[in-house]
Amino acid sequence: MEITLTTPALLFPALSLLLLAFTNRFLGLASLIRNLKDRYATSRNKLVYSQIENLRERLLLIRNMQAFGSLSMFGCVLCMFLLFADYIVAGKYVFAFSLVMMLISLALAIREIQISVKALELELNDLEEKSTQ
Template sequence: MEITLTTPALLFPAISLLLLAYTNRFIALANLIRSLKKRYATTHSTLVYGQIENLRTRLVLIKNMQAFGISSIFGCVACMFVLFAGYNTAGKYLFGLSMVLLMASLALALREIQISVNALRLELNDLEESSEGMAK
């Protein structure tokens, strides 16, 4: 397989958009944590505390998603530099490493989404239980 300087550059837009999405998720999570902390301080609800613990796990995942994404783009830049210097074999390995790092970032993103959906399911279950209690 022939690899040129433009090959790793193809990943720049995709990785940049992913990092933007990860940052937006982080900001939304930070705001949610702040509001839940205030809510927990007044109610001491076990549901709210469970949500906060869930968010702690998600924060670690988002941090790692961002780290792998940044490492991937760094690998692409290093690949371009190595290819520019004429080391095609090393460039291929660096590009492969960048792709693996990107896949790791995406796998973590998938896991974070699964945890997020489970947290929403807990909220919905709580809502259903409280609405059933009101109906009685």
């Protein structure tokens, strides 16, 4: 496989957008956690506590998504440096490492979305229980 200096640079826009999306998810969760914490402090509602537990798991996933995405970006920059210095074989290995880090980050994003859906199901189940009472 032929790899040039521009090959790892092709990942920059995708990685930048992914990291921005992950940061936005983190900020949204942080705000939601603060609101739910206040709600739980006043009501001691079991549903609110379940939501907070769900958000705790999602926060850990987002942290890891950001870490693996950042490692992927770091690997791309290192790959470009190695290719620039004519270390082609090392550059290929580092690029492969970057791709693996990006795959892991995306896999964690899929898992986080699944957990997010579970949180919404908790809300819908609570709504259904209240409507049948």
